[in-house]
Amino acid sequence: SQQGEEDPQALSIQEGENATMNCSYKTSINNLQWYRQNSGRGLVHLILIRSNEREKHSGRLRVTLDTSKKSSSLLITASRAADTASYFCATDAGGSNYKLTFGKGTLLTVNP
Amino acid sequence: DAGVIQSPRHEVTEMGQEVTLRCKLISGHNSLFWYRQTMMRGLELLIYFNNNVPIDDSGMPEDRFSAKMPNASFSTLKIQPSEPRDSAVYFCASRDRVRALNEKLFFGSGTQLSVL
Numbered sequence: 001s002q003q004g005e006e007d008p009q010a011l012s013i014q015e016g017e018n019a020t021m022n023c024s025y026k027t028s029i030n031n032l033q034w035y036r037q038n039s040g041r042g043l044v045h046l047i048l049i050r051s052n053e054r055e056k057h058s059g060r061l062r063v064t065l066d067t068s069k070k071s072s073s074l075l076i077t078a079s080r081a082a083d084t085a086s087y088f089c090a091t092d093a094g095g096s097n098y099k100l101t102f103g104k105g106t107l108l109t110v111n112p
Numbered sequence: 113d114a115g116v117i118q119s120p121r122h123e124v125t126e127m128g129q130e131v132t133l134r135c136k137l138i139s140g141h142n143s144l145f146w147y148r149q150t151m152m153r154g155l156e157l158l159i160y161f162n163n164n165v166p167i168d169d170s171g172m173p174e175d176r177f178s179a180k181m182p183n184a185s186f187s188t189l190k191i192q193p194s195e196p197r198d199s200a201v202y203f204c205a206s207r208d209r210v211r212a213l214n215e216k217l218f219f220g221s222g223t224q225l226s227v228l
Contacts, residue, residue: 035217040221042219042220042221043217043219045218048216088155098167098168100157104154105154
């Protein structure tokens with residue numbers, strides 16, 4: 001079963017706009033990670049946020065975590081055409097110290 | 113560092129044939145994961161190794177699937193006999209578990225498997 005579920009399934013925006021993707025999960029976690037996958041490639045780690053953190057930044061990325069709502073959001077500011085990819089959240093499924101479970105992802109299309 | 117290396121990139125085979133997928137870990141990493149990705153089911157964890165030992169194979173779909181880690185840097189995933197429903201992209205990923213728990217995974221580029 002899916003631990004994390006991303007929303008929306010697909011998002012299309014114009015270059016320069018901000019993109020927000022959401023992730024909901026079911027059980028308690030130690031941390032939550034976001035990954036990016038370009039078409040035909042493997043996943044690439046973007047950012048990790050621990051359960052005791054509420055917000056984290058990395059370049060144009062901003063991640064928030066609300067453990068009370070079991071949800072996280074990924075914000076990409078000033079999007080570029082090169083940001084076009086699928087974005088996945090991954091959680092460690094409550095207590096497991098190795099098993100990362102991925103959602104089905106959000107397909108982001110940034111139009112030039 | 114070349115990253116996680118998978119081979120082949122694409123495999124087309126006929127139902128009933130044996131398929132072997134290969135993965136080379138990043139040097140120094142000691143945890144290995146095999147995932148399968150399909151449109152319907154997303155990314156599914158098949159098996160996890162730590163220090164060459166299989167820790168969790170609960171995601172391996174059937175006895176037709178087997179995975180080995182003969183040394184610290186190399187792993188194989190074998191499907192025998194293959195079936196059309198095994199068609200998917202298979203990823204391996206490695207992690208340096210020594211540094212910290214729950215650290216990020218490094219993925220290979222995947223093997224696109226088509227079973228006709």
